[in-house]
Amino acid sequence: MDQTDVLVVGGGATGAGIARDLARRGVDVTLVERDGLSSGASGRSHGLLHSGARYAEADGPGATECLEENRTLRRIAGACVRETRGLFVQLADDDPAYFEAKRDACVDVGIPTDVVDGATAREAVPGLSDDVERAMWVPDAVVVPSRLVAANAAGASEHGARIHTHAPVTSMTVERGRVTAVELGGDVDDTVCPEYVVNATGPHAGKIAEMAGVSVEMRPTRGVMVSVAYDGLEPVLNRCREPADGDIVVPHDGEVVLGTTSVPVGDPDDYERDDREVERTVAECSAMLPSVVDADRVRTWWGVRPLYEPDEAARGGRGISRGFHLLEHADEGVENCCSIVGGKLTTYRRMAEATADLVCDRLDVEATCSTADEQLPGASEPARLDEFVRQFDGQGPTDIDLVGR
Known part of the structure; x- marks a missing residue:
């Protein structure tokens, strides 16, 4: 059985960020992910680095x-971020009062x-719709999530953390109000005995x-x-209206990403993919950038x-707040376990x-956070970042056209 101070379950941006933060504070950390890094929500986004404008009002x-x-x-984060700016556009059919409220x-x-x-x-912005009546520049950008997550890992x-990909949690043993053992399958096939467990599994947090x-x-x-x-699209385009389907266009090199829809699902691993949502997204985004409707x-x-x-x-x-919630489970009878849920890639x-x-408070560790001041490894070296992605099997679909170019 492997001993560890903290077991972090979940290899997205938040889980990898927690592992980096704790390891820099001298805590013994093990991170486990059932697939490769970025295989969940972090690597399957539209890749927008928010300025906050989308949520301001x-x-x-x-x-x-x-x-x-x-x-x-x-x-x-260096080459994990692409400087693009963002543009909120008001079309002829959009409520001008909403634009004013967002600006204020x-x-x-x-x-x-x-x-x-x-x-x-x-x-x-060549190609922008003739229906755009006015627009507002904001400091949005584009994030390359596969690089970001891998660099954190x-x-x-x-700093000494152990990163295990393809190591799904299969069961946990709880004794006298504490998680005492966590069984791992996949490539690891072992048992970890942690002092503390962090559940950072995004939409799967309930199952864990x-x-x-x-x-x-x-x-x-x-x-x-x-x-x-x-x-040739430079900025992120945002439709300046109440959040709805097809209201964002994110620039890549030679491509643009059109998004998105929002439909509740019962199981984050098994859900319908409705082609009508694809067509609706393209059609709605074409109101801002008309030629995308006929693009390959x-x-x-x-x-x-x-x-x-x-x-x-x-x-x-429509989940517009995207605030995060840190839940301790001591009041449910498990004192060495917490879950971090909600939030978004920008605030990982x-x-x-x-x-x-x-976690440091519960383990009586007095070291403080330094992650806001220290550059990520390889931040100025795209090739090194891409090697991290390969090392941790961290390629997600969001940026497959950008990583390794």
Whole structure:
């Protein structure tokens, strides 16, 4: 049996970020992932690094978190981030009051904005729809999630963490209010005896929690992304309206990613892929960038959002807050286990810091977080980042056209 201070279950951005944070604080960490890194929500997104503008009028604190982490990742993540800017566009049929409310909210949050008329926007973005009446520049960017997750795992490994991919958790033993053993299958096929367990499995958090005899209520929703051939788009395009299907276009090199939909699913591993959502996404995005409707479709993938049920029920919307929730399970009778749920890729580092703070407090470790100030390994070396992706089998569909080029 392997002994470890902390077992982190889940190899997405948050799990890898937690492992890096704890390892840098001198904690003995083991991270396990049932597939390769980035195989879940992190590697199946549209890859937007939010400025916070998308959430400004609905969730000011969440928007502030996005803005701060956007700036942090630009400092520490190097070639894991592509500088693109973002443009919120108001079409002729869109409510101008919503545009005004978003602009005012961005000002309140501190998000830099620059409002331009439709003609100026079309001059800056060739191919933009004639229906664009005005637009607002914001500091959005594009993240390359496979590189980001692998670089965090590499940073954890450099500080002594053990990273096990293709090592699914098959069962947990709970004795006298503590998880005492975790059985791993796959390539590892071993038992780990942790002092503390962190559940960072995104939409699967409820299933892992059940193994420990505790409850995490999730409301996973599916969304489709469609990548089409398109050269020369610089900024991320956001439709400036209430969140709906097909309201974002994310630029890649020679492609743009069109997204997305939001449909509840019962099982994050087994859900319907509805072709009508693909067609609706393309059609809606073409209202901003008309030529994508006839562009060659390169690839399509689906992702599942790790939404937390109580938060979604309270807000009654389309999961627009994307706040995160750190749940301790001591009140359910398991004192050495927590779950980190919700959130988004942009705020993964902050989620990891909050989780690591909690774990260190429970383990009487006094070291503080340093991940906001230290560059990720290989940040300035794309080839090295891509080698990390191969090392951890971390290639997700979001950025398969960018990694290794």
